[in-house]
Amino acid sequence: xxxxxxxxxxxxxxxxxxxxxxxxxxxxxxxxxxxxxxxxxxxxxxxxxxxxxxxxxxxxxxxxxxxxxxxxxxxxxxxxxxxxxxxxxxxxxxxxxxxxxxxxxxxxxxxxxxxxxxxxxxxxxxxxxxxxxxxxxxxxxxxxxxxxxxxxxxxxxxxxxxxxxxxxxxxxxxxxxxxxxxxxxxxxxxxxxxxxxxxxxxxxxxxxxxxxxxxxxxxxxxxxxxxxxxxxxxxxxxxxxxxxxxxxxxxxxxxxxxxxxxxxxxxxxxxxxxxxxxxxxxxxxxxxxxxxxxxxxxxxxxxxxxxxxxxxxxxxxxxxxxxxxxxxxxxxxxxxxxxxxxxxxxxxxxxxxxxxxxxxxxxxxxxxxxxxxxxxxxxxxxxxxxxxxxxxxxxxxxxxxxxxxxxxxxxxxxxxxxxxxxxxxxxxxxxxxxxxxxxxxxxxxxxxxxxxxxxxxxxxxxxxxxxxxxxxxxxxxxxxxxxxxxxxxxxxxxxxxxxxxxxxxxxxxxxxxxxxxxxxxxxxxxxxxxxxxxxxxxxxxxxxxxxxxxxxxxxxxxxxxxxxxxxxxxxxxxxxxxxxxxxxxxxxxxxxxxxxxxxxxxxxxxxxxxxxxxxxxxxxxxxxxxxxxxxxxxxxxxxxxxxxxxxxxxxxxxxxxxxxxxxxxxxxxxxxxxxxxxxxxxxxxxxxxxxxxxxxxxxxxxxxxx
Amino acid sequence: xxxxxxxxxxxxxxxxxxxxxxxxxxxxxxxxxxxxxxxxxxxxxxxxxxxxxxxxxxxxxxxxxxxxxxxxxxxxxxxxxxxxxxxxxxxxxxxxxxxxxxx
Numbered sequence: 006x007x008x009x010x011x012x013x014x015x016x017x018x019x020x021x022x023x024x025x026x027x028x029x030x031x032x033x034x035x036x037x038x039x040x041x042x043x044x045x046x047x048x049x050x051x052x053x054x055x056x057x058x059x060x061x062x063x064x065x066x067x068x069x070x071x072x073x074x075x076x077x078x079x080x081x082x083x084x085x086x087x088x089x090x091x092x093x094x095x096x097x098x099x100x101x102x103x104x105x106x107x108x109x110x111x112x113x114x115x116x117x118x119x120x121x122x123x124x125x126x127x128x129x130x131x132x133x134x135x136x137x138x139x140x141x142x143x144x145x146x147x148x149x150x151x152x153x154x155x156x157x158x159x160x161x162x163x164x165x166x167x168x169x170x171x172x173x174x175x176x177x178x179x180x181x182x183x184x185x186x187x188x189x190x191x192x193x194x195x196x197x198x199x200x201x202x203x204x205x206x207x208x209x210x211x212x213x214x215x216x217x218x219x220x221x222x223x224x225x226x227x228x229x230x231x232x233x234x235x236x237x238x239x240x241x242x243x244x245x246x247x248x249x250x251x252x253x254x255x256x257x258x259x260x261x262x263x264x265x266x267x268x269x270x271x272x273x274x275x276x277x278x279x280x281x282x283x284x285x286x287x288x289x290x291x292x293x294x295x296x297x298x299x300x301x302x303x304x305x306x307x308x309x310x311x312x313x314x315x316x317x318x319x320x321x322x323x324x325x326x327x328x329x330x331x332x333x334x335x336x337x338x339x340x341x342x343x344x345x346x347x348x349x350x351x352x353x354x355x356x357x358x359x360x361x362x363x364x365x366x367x368x369x370x371x372x373x374x375x376x377x378x379x380x381x382x383x384x385x386x387x388x389x390x391x392x393x394x395x396x397x398x399x400x401x402x403x404x405x406x407x408x409x410x411x412x413x414x415x416x417x418x419x420x421x422x423x424x425x426x427x428x429x430x431x432x433x434x435x436x437x438x439x440x441x442x443x444x445x446x447x448x449x450x451x452x453x454x455x456x457x458x459x460x461x462x463x464x465x466x467x468x469x470x471x472x473x474x475x476x477x478x479x480x481x482x483x484x485x486x487x488x489x490x491x492x493x494x495x496x497x498x499x500x501x502x503x504x505x506x507x508x509x510x511x512x513x514x515x516x517x518x519x520x521x522x523x524x525x526x527x528x529x530x531x532x533x534x535x536x537x538x539x540x541x542x543x544x545x546x547x548x549x550x551x552x553x554x555x556x557x558x559x560x561x562x563x564x565x566x567x568x569x570x571x572x573x574x575x576x577x578x579x580x581x582x583x584x585x586x587x588x589x590x591x592x593x594x595x596x597x598x599x600x601x602x603x604x605x606x607x608x609x610x611x612x613x614x615x616x617x618x619x620x621x622x623x624x625x626x627x628x629x630x631x632x633x634x635x636x637x638x639x640x641x642x643x644x645x646x647x648x649x650x651x652x653x654x655x656x657x658x659x660x661x662x663x664x665x666x667x668x669x670x671x672x673x674x675x676x677x678x679x680x681x682x683x684x685x686x687x688x689x690x691x692x693x694x695x696x697x698x699x700x701x702x703x704x705x706x707x708x709x710x711x
Numbered sequence: 712x713x714x715x716x717x718x719x720x721x722x723x724x725x726x727x728x729x730x731x732x733x734x735x736x737x738x739x740x741x742x743x744x745x746x747x748x749x750x751x752x753x754x755x756x757x758x759x760x761x762x763x764x765x766x767x768x769x770x771x772x773x774x775x776x777x778x779x780x781x782x783x784x785x786x787x788x789x790x791x792x793x794x795x796x797x798x799x800x801x802x803x804x805x806x807x808x809x810x811x812x813x814x
Contacts, residue, residue, distance in 0.1 A: 686812070688809075690806050691736065691738075691745075691806060
C-alpha cells in the first residue's frame, strides 16, 4: 500500500460523523440540554473538518493526485455498476474544507442564535430539531462533494435540497414575524419546487450522459468525452445545457433564482450556511467538476457565462431597492453566484472556485452578522415590551429585519458593526480583503476574452459596493428610527466569536490565490488539468485563469467600488434617512427604483404566466376533469349505472333465470322421476320375480338373436 | 349306447319343468308352494346339466349338479326358517301380504 501512513481511508467519516451527530440528537436530544445538543452537533461538524484537513494533508503528501476510496456497492444491474465511492482530489477536498469549516462555525453560532430564536418564537422544544437538520445538511453536502459519480453527486444534490426545504420551513406555521401564517412553508415549497425544475435538467443531463457514455463515473465520462464529442458533436452540448438548468436551480440563477430571496424565511444560520456559503455553490461545483465536458463546447460555456453575468447584474439592481437586511444579502448572494457561474462558464474554474471560497467566508460573515443585528433588535424590542412603554400596545407588528427600523446601531452593537464592515468591504471588493482578489480575478478573465461579460460584471460590482454602502449607512449610522433600535443589545460571545474567525478569513482569504503565486490554482490544477494533456486547445481555455494582476482592471474595479461607496454616502450617509422618509434614490430614479424595489415584478410575472395558469389547470383538472367528468360522469353515471344494470342483469335473468332454474329443474326432475319409479316397487315379491324373469328372458333373447 | 332317448327330449322336459316352476313362483301366493316351485326350477336346471353332461361325455355338468343340490339344501333351510319367522309375526304365509316395503 503506497498510501500507508496517509488518511485517505478516513474519508467516509466526513459523511458519517455528522450522521452520528444527528442520530445522537434525534435519539437523546429530548433529554439533553441545549448546550449539549449544540456541542454534539458542532463537534460532529468540527470532526468532519479535521478529517477534511487530514485528507488535504494526505493529498499534499502524496503528490495531490486524485484518490478514489471504494466504500460500498450500491447499484449493480446488468452492466450498470455504480458503487458508492469517495473521490478525494484537490477539488473535492477544497469543497469539504469550505463546507465543514464554515459549517462548524455556523453550528457554533447557531447554539447562541437558536437559543434566543426559540424563545422569541415560543417553542423551546424545537431547538434540537434544528441541529439535526443542520447535521443532516453537512452529511448531504459531503456526499455531494465527495461522490465519485454523477449519480452520487445527485444523491447529495437532492439531499441538500431536502435539508434546504426542511430548514426554510423550520418555523413552518408562522411568517418571519412570528405571526400565524403559511408564509414560511410556502417559501419552503417554492424553494423545493424551483429546485425540482432544475433537478429535472440535471437528471436529463445524467440520462443523456448514460445513454452516450454508458457510465456516470467521473473518470470514465471524462475519458470518453473527447471521443464522443468528435463522433456526436451535439451530445456534449445537450448534456452541458441540461446541466446548466440544474445549475440555475441550485445556484439560483436566472430564470430559477426566485426561490432564494424567499428562502430567507429560514433562521439566519440557515441563510448563511445553506443559502449563501455552501449549498447554492453546488452548481458552481458541478460545472467545475464537469470542466472536461464544458471545455469541449465553447458555445455552451458562453451561455453559462452570459447567464451568470446577467444574473449578477440583474440581482445586484434588485438588491439596491430592498429594505429587509436579509433580502439585500439574498440578492447579493444571487449576484455573487452569478459572478461564480460566469467565471466557471468562461473556463476560469480556479477564479470561480476562489470566489466561491472567499464568498463563503464573507457572505457567511454578513448573514451571521445580520442575524446578530436582528437578534439585537429583538432584544431591544423585548426590552421595551418588558418595561411597559405606553405606545407599545397600538404599534404595528415589529419587523426586526427591516432596515428602516434600524439606524445608529454602531453604538449599541460595536462588535457586530466592525464585523459587518469587514464583510461588506470584502464583498464590495476593497483592497486587501478576500473579495478584492477573487472578484478581480474573475473580472480579469472576463476582460481578456469576454467583453460583454466584463461590462455586465463590472456594473454589477459597482452596484454591489453601492448597496452594501447603502446598507451600512442605513443600519449603523444616523439616528435610530425605532425605539427598539435604541435599546438594541450586543450579542453574546458564542455568536460573535465564530464571526471573528470568519472575519479573519474574509480579510486573509485573498492569500489563497494571490496573483503570480496562484497557490489555489496550482492546487486545483491536479484535478482540473489532469485530462487537459489530451489537447492544447483545452489548455488554451484554462490558461486564461492564470493571469497576473492587471493594474487597469484592478484599478477600475477598485475606483468604481470607492465611487459607489461615496455615492451611497452622498445619498444615505450625509443626510441619514428619517422615520417615514422615502428612499432618496427613489426620488432620483423614480419608476426604475420601484422596479428594483418590486424585484421587477418577476414573482408577479411568474405568478401570472406560470403559477396561476398552473393553478387554473389544477382547478380545471380537479373540478371539470376529476369531479365532473371522472366522478360525476364516468363513475357515477357510466360505471355505477352500468354496474347496477349489470348486477340486475346478473341477478334476474342469469341467477334466477338460469342458475336457479337449473338447480330447481334438477330437483323437480328427481322428484317426478322418483314418483314415477316408486310405482315399480309395489312390495309384491311375485312382481319382482316377474321382472327378474322378463329381464332374464330379454337378455337371453338378445344373446340368442343378436 | 343304441336306442337311448335323444338329448332334445331331456331339454324339453327340463324346459317344461322350468316353466312350471316359474309360473308357480309368479302365480301362487302360498309361500310354501312358491318355495316348491323354486325347487322345481332348480331341478329343471339339474336335469339340463346332467343331460348335457351325459351327451357331451364330460363330468363338469354332474359336478355342478352336486353344487346346485347343496345350494338348494342350504336354501331350503334358510327359506323354511324365514317362512316360520313370517308365519309367527303375520299368522299367514301369503306372500302378497308381505308388502310393507312397497314404495
